[in-house]
Amino acid sequence: MKRKLKIYLPFVNAGIQEVATYRINWIFFMLGNALACFVSYFIWSAVYESGGGGSMSGFTMPQMVVYIVLMFLTGTVIASDAAYVVGEEIRDGTIAMRLIKPVSYNATFLFQELGNKLPTEIAIAAPMIIAVEIIRTVLSGEVQFSALSLVLYLFSCVLAYLINFYFNICFGFIAFVIKYLWGANMMKNAVIGFLSGTVIPLSFLPGALEKVFLFLPFSSLNYTPVMIYMGKYSGARLWYYIGLQAFWALFFFVLSKLLWKASVKRLTVQGG
C-alpha cells in the first residue's frame, strides 16, 4: 500500500501543477458552463409560470432550482477527460511510453486526473453546497440541510466519478476506430447529457422510458447523487441505487482492463 502510494502520488502532484498553470482559463470555462445553468433556470421558471405553478413530475419550482445547481455541481465534480486523453495517446502513439513503465495504465490516469480535479473541486464544492442550502432555506422557509444526505451524496459522487472515469477509459479506445476524437466526444456528451438527466430530470420522461434510463449506467452518473442529496431516495430504494452505482463502477473497471488487454495486442505505433 505504502509502495503504491509512493508510485502514484507524483501523478497527483503533476495533475495539481497542470491545473495551476491554467487557472484563469479554468475560471472562464466554468463561467461559460455556469451560463447554461442560468438559461435552464429561466426556461424552467417560464415553464412553471406557464403551467400554473405547483408541482411537475415530483418537482416544485424551488426544487427545480436546487436540481439545476446540484446538477451543475455534480457534473463538475465527476467530470472526466479520460476518453480524450486515452484517445489522444492512442492516436499519436505516446501510449507506448506508458507500456514500458511498471505502473498500471489506468491508475496513472486516475491519479493524474485526481490531482487535476482536487483543487478545483474543493474550490467549487464547498461554496456551492452552502449556496444550495441558502437557496433551499430561503425558498422553502425552513432549514432542510441533512448531514446524512450530504455524506451519502459525497459517497455517491465518488462512485459516480469512478463510473465516469472507467467508462471514459473504455470510450477512449474508440480512437482505434474513429480518429476524430473531438467529434466522438461531442457525440458522447450529447447522448449522456440526456440520459444522465442533465438536460431534464428523468422523472419527466414517459414511465417506461424512465425505467430503462434509470437502469442504464448514465443515470448513475449525475442523477443518482442529486436525487440522494435532494432526499428523493430513501430506505431500500436508496441502497438499490447506490448498489447499482457500485455495480456499474465495477463493470466498467473490468471492461476497461479487458479492452486494454485486447487493444495492446492490436496497437501499432508508427515511428515518431
Add this chain to the structure above:
Amino acid sequence: MKNIKRAFRIHRIFMAQEFKRMMEYKGDFIVGIISFFLVQLSNLLFLWIIFSRIPNLMGWTVNEVVFIYGLSLIPKGIDHFYFDNLWSIGFFIVRKGDFDKYLTRPVNTLFHVLTEKIQIDALGELIMGVALVCVSVQGISAQWDVFRILAMILMIPFITLIFTGIKTITASVAFWTKRSGNVIYMFYMVSDFAKYPAAIYNRFVRNVITYIIPFALTSYYPALFILRGENPLFNLGMPILASVVLMGAGIFVWHRGLRAYESAGS
C-alpha cells in the same frame, strides 16, 4: 475591385484545399455532423417534453419557440462553417507561435485566418436549423408576405457577423494573453440564451443579451418582426447595426492585438 477579385480567388484556393483534406477523412465528416445533430436533438426532446405539459411558454406556442430555436441555428451554423478557425487562434495557434505563418504571407492576417479553414461539422446545425424553420412555419398563422421572407433571408448574413464579430474580439485577446480559447467559450455560451424567446428572461438578462453581448438580436428580435410584424425598425435595424459595430470592433481589436503579438518561444 482588383483586391476583391484577388480575395475571392484566394478563398477559392483555400476551399479547394479544405475539400481535399476532408475527402481524406470521410469518417470524421460523418461523425462531426452526427455529433452536432445529436446536440440539437437533445434540446428538441427537451422542448417536446416541456410542451407536452404546458399550452404555451409565456404566450409563445411550441411552433414559434421551435422557429426561434431553428432560426438561431442558421447564422450560428454559417459562422461555425466558415469561421471556426478563430477557436484555434484562441486555443493554440498563438500559444504555440504558429501565428508567425500568417504574418509572413502577403494577405491580411484576419482574412487569411477566416478563410483558411471550413468546419463541415456545422452542417449538423445548419441542416437542423433550416429543417426546424421549415417545419415550424407550417404551424404558425403569421401573415407571410414577400417582404417578411425577404427580410428573413437578407438578415442572415448580418446576423452571422454578430457571431463572427464576437468571436474575433475574444480570439484577439490571445495576442495579449497567449491563450483565449475559454474566453471565446464563455462569450459563445451566451448564445445559449438566444435559443428561447427573450421574453422569458428578467429585465437585466434581457438588456445584457440585447445591448451588451447581443445574442438576442440573432433570432428573437428578427422573429418578432417575421412572425408578428412588430417594430421593423428596431427588430431588423438593431441586428444590422450590431453586426456592423461588432465586426468593426473585431477588425480593430484584431489589428491592435497584432501589434502586441510576440511570437512564443520554443
